[in-house]
């Protein structure tokens with residue numbers, strides 16, 4: 001399947017898992033409810049007419065609301081990236097001076113164009129915010145980052161996303177626990193919470209109490225749910241599986257990723273999806289690996 005990719009990136013992005021999630025989708029035609037939206041890649045590829053999309057990160061929600069309203073257009077993104085990309089190319093300290101200028105401007109007065117810039121010029125496509133909610137990822141050290149081909153790619157991503165976001169979709173900037181109760185019978189809830197014990201930051205704190213609250217809400221919902229989580233990696237198991245999720249259906253998939261090009265830096269994590277509906281036997285037994293090269 002052709003996967004629509006969003007104009008922002010993050011370390012938890014589920015692009016590689018989209019076909020897998022699509023494979024196991026139950027046949028429910030209600031509302032797609034996604035309390036941990038992140039980059040939006042999963043919602044954008046499921047093609048529901050109605051959706052409730054939420055994230056505690058206000059910048060993500062603002063970006064997609066502006067695209068939905070048409071107050072942020074692909075043309076604006078193009079003009080902006082050509083202008084700022086040119087300044088980056090010519091800035092002192094191999095571009096770092098201009099990266100810092102954009103970062104400080106965004107931290108003082110957040111706006112969606114600078115948010116896209118930071119997401120695409122930050123180290124390794126990561127997104128992280130410090131205790132004050134300020135951008136906390138360094139420059140990728142590529143003054144030529146916004147070459148014309150890269151700008152075209154991002155602009156096309158904005159165009160694609162503007163087509164798939166429907167006027168009926170509702171965006172929220174709340175806690176997940178305010179969103180899950182909005183789901184009704186006939187809806188599908190897709191949850192991709194921060195992985196317990198990993199990637200903690202201002203918008204991503206995640207404790208065992210959060211996992212328990214999520215469990216209680218998903219146990220009690222009348223909707224169908226799919227939860228993305230991790231099962232184990234080379235070193236340890238996800239203890240939340242036994243504690244909460246083993247009561248539901250679980251399927252796993254090996255996921256390989258690379259930090260840098262060297263083969264010895266290849267790591268694996270076994271991803272899991274947990275759901276409250278029956279998966280056909282064929283799907284339940286289907287467990288093949290996917291290999292991701294980090295950007």
Ligand SMILES: C[S@@+](CC[C@H](N)C(=O)[O-])C[C@H]1O[C@@H](n2cnc3c(N)ncnc32)[C@H](O)[C@@H]1O
Pocket residue numbers: 010012013014015035036037038039040041042054055056057174175176177192193194195203204205
């Ligand atoms: C693992 S990421 C989701 C990634 C997404 N599936 C994708 O493919 O890009 C988790 C997201 O949950 C958000 N988040 C963290 N804690 C939250 C909470 N308590 N309620 C709602 N959203 C939360 C984070 O800001 C982050 O964007």
